[in-house]
Amino acid sequence: MSQAPKQKSTAQSNPLFALGKERLELIGKHADALMQGYLDGHINESAFSQQALQKLLDSRVLDYPDEQTLSLRPIVNELIASLTQDERKRQINSDVGEHLDQIHTRVQSLQAARQKGDYAATEHHLQLLTERVNDMTGQFGDAIESLWHRLNTEFGFVSSLDDKILEIELAQRQLRRILDGFGIINFDDLIQLAGSDGSLRKLLVSQLQARISEHSGSLLEVQKRLVLLMSRFRQQQDKALLINRMSAFLRQHPNFQVGDYPNRSQVPAVVNQAHGIHAQAFIALDRPQDSYALAELARAVPREPEQNAKSESQTQGFSVALQNLVATEQKQLAKDVEDFFIQVIESPEALSGVDYLAEKELPWEPEMWLFQIVAEYQGLPEQNKQSFMLEKDSAQKSRFNQLHIIRDVKVGMHLLGNFQAVG
Amino acid sequence: MIENGPLLERLLEGEYICSVTDEHSFHKLQNDELVDDLNHFLRPLNRRVAKNDDGSVYFLAYCDLTPNARQHLSHQFTSTVQSLLPMLEWMQLVQEALGRDGALSLGDTIKLQDFESKVVDNQSLIQRLAHLANDKVFKSTSDKPDMQIKQVFKRIKELGYLHQPHKDRLFYIVTGKVEQLIELVRFIKDEENLPIDDELPEQEVMF
Numbered sequence: 001m002s003q004a005p006k007q008k009s010t011a012q013s014n015p016l017f018a019l020g021k022e023r024l025e026l027i028g029k030h031a032d033a034l035m036q037g038y039l040d041g042h043i044n045e046s047a048f049s050q051q052a053l054q055k056l057l058d059s060r061v062l063d064y065p066d067e068q069t070l071s072l073r074p075i076v077n078e079l080i081a082s083l084t085q086d087e088r089k090r091q092i093n094s095d096v097g098e099h100l101d102q103i104h105t106r107v108q109s110l111q112a113a114r115q116k117g118d119y120a121a122t123e124h125h126l127q128l129l130t131e132r133v134n135d136m137t138g139q140f141g142d143a144i145e146s147l148w149h150r151l152n153t154e155f156g157f158v159s160s161l162d163d164k165i166l167e168i169e170l171a172q173r174q175l176r177r178i179l180d181g182f183g184i185i186n187f188d189d190l191i192q193l194a195g196s197d198g199s200l201r202k203l204l205v206s207q208l209q210a211r212i213s214e215h216s217g218s219l220l221e222v223q224k225r226l227v228l229l230m231s232r233f234r235q236q237q238d239k240a241l242l243i244n245r246m247s248a249f250l251r252q253h254p255n256f257q258v259g260d261y262p263n264r265s266q267v268p269a270v271v272n273q274a275h276g277i278h279a280q281a282f283i284a285l286d287r288p289q290d291s292y293a294l295a296e297l298a299r300a301v302p303r304e305p306e307q308n309a310k311s312e313s314q315t316q317g318f319s320v321a322l323q324n325l326v327a328t329e330q331k332q333l334a335k336d337v338e339d340f341f342i343q344v345i346e347s348p349e350a351l352s353g354v355d356y357l358a359e360k361e362l363p364w365e366p367e368m369w370l371f372q373i374v375a376e377y378q379g380l381p382e383q384n385k386q387s388f389m390l391e392k393d394s395a396q397k398s399r400f401n402q403l404h405i406i407r408d409v410k411v412g413m414h415l416l417g418n419f420q421a422v423g
Numbered sequence: 424m425i426e427n428g429p430l431l432e433r434l435l436e437g438e439y440i441c442s443v444t445d446e447h448s449f450h451k452l453q454n455d456e457l458v459d460d461l462n463h464f465l466r467p468l469n470r471r472v473a474k475n476d477d478g479s480v481y482f483l484a485y486c487d488l489t490p491n492a493r494q495h496l497s498h499q500f501t502s503t504v505q506s507l508l509p510m511l512e513w514m515q516l517v518q519e520a521l522g523r524d525g526a527l528s529l530g531d532t533i534k535l536q537d538f539e540s541k542v543v544d545n546q547s548l549i550q551r552l553a554h555l556a557n558d559k560v561f562k563s564t565s566d567k568p569d570m571q572i573k574q575v576f577k578r579i580k581e582l583g584y585l586h587q588p589h590k591d592r593l594f595y596i597v598t599g600k601v602e603q604l605i606e607l608v609r610f611i612k613d614e615e616n617l618p619i620d621d622e623l624p625e626q627e628v629m630f
Contacts, residue, residue, distance in 0.1 A: 161524045165563035235527030239605055240518065243526050245619040246608050258504050258611055262496035270603070270610045272484040274470050275495045276437025 076103025
């Protein structure tokens with residue numbers, strides 16, 4: 001690599017440099033039309049001016065394989081396929097014999113130049129030899145990479161299983177050819193050829209051997225995967241066929257009776273599938289350590305039937321509960337007062353509220369009790385009210401206002417008097 | 424063993440474990456030692472861990488074929504055979520609608536929307552779908568293809584042949600139980616000497 005700047009300057013003076021650059025640029029300039037031609041399989045002449053067409057023909061990019069059709073030269077096709085990993089068109093070139101022949105010739109030229117002491121020629125031949133060896137191993141590398149690429153995409157560039165299977169067969173043949181190519185490389189020959197020359201030994205023996213064994217390992221893996229993929233594709237095809245034929249058969253024979261496999265002495269494994277068991281468990285209170293967890297669960301259980309009442313009490317909180325309690329008490333108080341009035345009706349003379357309260361040992365506060373009696377009396381329909389007489393025993397609390405405190409009420413029946421009056 | 428409780432329970436409930444329904448458990452079950460332990464536990468329940476031919480799905484089978492076990496197997500086998508033709512027709516329908524030339528297999532994904540758009544584009548597929556949806560296995564009462572498709576896939580999911588990774592997304596994956604069904608079909612074909620290999624020589628050329 002340290003030679004790079006020097007190589008560059010000598011390379012640039014090479015007339016090939018200018019020509020090659022010009023032709024690569026020419027391809028770039030017509031990239032659209034050329035790619036269109038690559039995809040269509042033929043080139044549309046009208047896409048180019050007469051001058052440009054002539055240039056492309058002269059540059060060996062295009063040619064007329066027959067008089068009618070204009071197309072990309074095969075080598076250009078291959079270049080594009082290789083650059084784009086287009087597996088439909090990518091070719092695998094594994095002609096090892098040709099390479100080996102050239103290597104032999106190159107080594108002989110190199111040794112001849114060295115004997116003559118021509119240092120520049122020796123250097124030149126060594127460079128060409130290195131390129132040749134790299135070309136060969138690079139070709140193997142490309143071929144293997146192409147195989148991997150096809151494997152990893154599961155031959156996605158063709159759609160039907162039949163085509164995929166054909167492609168796998170093709171790949172297997174290519175793989176075999178590469179392996180055959182490896183077989184042709186005879187390292188004993190190469191060792192002899194390199195002789196005592198250190199750099200040649202390194203190039204032709206140790207480096208090459210390392211590359212080839214690396215490639216071989218890779219190819220073995222490819223081979224394994226190809227076989228697996230092939231069997232998978234075949235299985236899929238086989239299954240599809242089985243499904244089609246079985247369903248056709250069942251349609252044609254609607255009364256087809258399958259054997260009674262479950263009751264054979266030997267039940268086939270494919271039929272032996274146990275039925276499901278649901279393991280249920282229930283709340284058990286026989287272990288004290290569970291009680292806390294169970295209580296938690298119990299609290300978490302939503303109480304659905306009470307949902308309405310619950311949601312109401314949730315929104316209003318504590319006050320409703322209190323109100324409920326008060327309402328219950330209120331009812332009880334009203335009932336006790338009612339009982340008091342019944343007692344009054346039965347009693348021949350007027351009764352004192354306070355006495356009644358003490359006598360019956362009712363829980364009410366005297367004040368509340370008296371108020372309720374008065375309220376009950378006031379609430380009576382006018383006609384009934386006249387049947388009772390209510391006497392308040394009250395006293396003025398203070399001289400400074402009109403407040404009277406009721407100490408007691410006496411309720412008695414007017415009825416008797418009325419009757420007497422009428423009577 | 425405690426950590427395998429959920430797996431045991433699922434197996435006992437009659438679930439099929441494959442790489443699609445529960446990848447983690449599926450890998451666990453590939454360990455023979457664990458399967459031995461599970462079998463030891465399952466022995467009093469007259470069950471053992473079984474797998475299909477290619478080991479793509481695990482389930483429980485009976486150890487001893489007691490009269491009870493046989494009675495259950497008969498019942499189950501009958502219902503599988505009754506649903507066999509509709510299942511095969513469904514597989515063909517999906518395969519054709521989605522333009523595949525291989526059979527539906529474990530791990531294949533089906534987007535209901537794709538399937539539907541392919542079916543409604545093709546009068547013959549619409550008819551086949553309607554015929555299939557009317558079968559007593561699927562029991563669709565609708566005459567709209569989209570509803571029929573939903574019902575058919577729902578039923579097949581209930582039967583365990585499809586897995587739906589997201590409850591609210593209409594996207595299904597084929598489970599290993601399908602492979603088990605294909606094995607059953609192959610078994611019936613061989614066992615009953617069904618004359619359905621007749622065309623094979625002609626087809627063999629293709630391979």
